[in-house]
Amino acid sequence: MCLSCLLLAAVVSPVYAQEGAPSADAAEAGEDAVPDPGTGDAWLDTWLEDVDLYAARYREAFVDEVARYQVAPRSLVEQLLDEAGMRAGDVYFACAVGRALGRPCREIAAHWRRDRSGGWVGVLERLGVASDDEPVVRVKRGLVASYDRWARPIQLDASLRRAFPDRES
Secondary structure (H helix, E strand, O other): OOOHHOOOOOOOHHHHHHHOOOOHHHHOOOOOOOOOOOOOHHHHHHHHHHHHHHHHHHHHHHHHHHHHHOOOHHHHHHHHHHOOOOOOHHHHHHHHHHHHOEEEEEEEEHHHHOOOOOHHHHHHOOOOOOOOOOHHHHHHHHHHHHHHHHHHOOOOOOHHHHHHHOOOO
């Protein structure tokens, strides 16, 4: 193997590992490394995918955030990530939607795990919520607050720029 190839592999491998390599199951199924969560909101889908990257690197901070601010039992968040095999973005969304609806995170996650057809749009429809309804708007605003607590940059869409007029992005 050429020296430059070895150097490139040494540089790329740690970054790839930190951001999360696709699982063997995902690769065999032909799925993308980060599947589209399908919330019906392009901005939210983008940032939930970024939540996956953040949680892969800072798992404890992610679990703390969801447990504290989405009022989900810490053990449930860990169980959903580990045993249920949910992506971090899906766990965040399930718990945030549950909080916005006044329903337990466990219930929303169970809906997702039971029937993912139609992505989160399908789950929301079965719950009687549209992707532009107030509960989803609350989730978006809450995600901005989470990014602030994580000291992580986030770009706002037009609706969030109106909601946060004093914010630079």
